[in-house]
Amino acid sequence: MRVAVVGGTGPFGTALAIRLREAGAEVVIGSRDHDRAASLAAELGVEGATNDLAVQAADLVVLAVNADAALDTARELRGAIGSTPVLSVASELRFTKGGVLPSPAAASLAERMQEELDGPVLAGLHSLAAASLGAEVPPDEDAFVCGDDPDAKALALELASRLTSGRALDAGPLASARALEGFTAVIVNMNKRYRAHAGIRVTGIS
Ligand SMILES: NC(=O)c1ccc[n+]([C@@H]2O[C@H](COP(=O)([O-])OP(=O)(O)OC[C@H]3O[C@@H](n4cnc5c(N)ncnc54)[C@H](OP(=O)(O)O)[C@@H]3O)[C@@H](O)[C@H]2O)c1
Numbered sequence: 001m002r003v004a005v006v007g008g009t010g011p012f013g014t015a016l017a018i019r020l021r022e023a024g025a026e027v028v029i030g031s032r033d034h035d036r037a038a039s040l041a042a043e044l045g046v047e048g049a050t051n052d053l054a055v056q057a058a059d060l061v062v063l064a065v066n067a068d069a070a071l072d073t074a075r076e077l078r079g080a081i082g083s084t085p086v087l088s089v090a091s092e093l094r095f096t097k098g099g100v101l102p103s104p105a106a107a108s109l110a111e112r113m114q115e116e117l118d119g120p121v122l123a124g125l126h127s128l129a130a131a132s133l134g135a136e137v138p139p140d141e142d143a144f145v146c147g148d149d150p151d152a153k154a155l156a157l158e159l160a161s162r163l164t165s166g167r168a169l170d171a172g173p174l175a176s177a178r179a180l181e182g183f184t185a186v187i188v189n190m191n192k193r194y195r196a197h198a199g200i201r202v203t204g205i206s
Helices: 011-022 035-046 067-081 111-117 150-160 173-193
Strands: 004-007 026-031 048-052 060-063 086-088 093-096 099-102 121-124 144-147 167-169
Touching: 004 011, 004 111, 011 026, 011 035, 026 035, 026 060, 035 048, 048 093, 060 150, 067 086, 067 111, 093 173, 099 173, 111 121, 111 173, 121 150, 121 173, 144 173, 150 167
Parallel strands: 004 026, 004 060, 026 048, 060 086, 086 121, 144 167
Antiparallel strands: 093 099, 121 144
């Protein structure tokens, strides 16, 4: 599987690239800046390119840019991405004095991203902290993926299954992204309260 990680120079994209490389996937990290992608890619032992070139010939694009830039980036890369499936990992969060809040928007970021792209959009991996993903051993937690296109979702679940020692779980249609993205606020609040990198394990599914 060839995976393009757009925004692959950030903590999450970098950790994802390392884990995927170790799991035998072909990885190309993208950046707005060619030199930044190239030098980090050389360090990680993967390929690097500008975002628009990175997505070409990928089986799956992971959009791992800063959440505030996710929609604009999807819009800008629409032509380059074409019909390739895109996995959105972003959660829009609001950091307030009272705690971290989920987005007040009615539709998830991933659903809004679907409006901008021609291929299927999936959402997932929100509960995997970059620090856990980049640790020496795969994190002991489950990973969730949702989406409306069965083939694209199967591909994203295959990717997710390579990231943790837990399970890659199908979380339903793309509308489930509202809950997955929103739950990130819960996790970040717990991380702050308990000084942790919390993850999720679902019980009752064998
Ligand atoms: N951090 C986590 O633990 C975690 C866990 C689960 C999901 N996520 C999600 O994963 C995504 C990446 O997280 P992160 O912590 O790695 O984010 P980040 O460091 O804030 O951003 C990742 C990359 O996005 C690119 N970027 C920043 N601003 C941009 C802009 N205005 N336009 C286009 N690209 C821009 C930068 O790459 P270049 O400057 O090289 O282009 C940057 O290295 C986020 O959407 C986040 O919600 C994060």
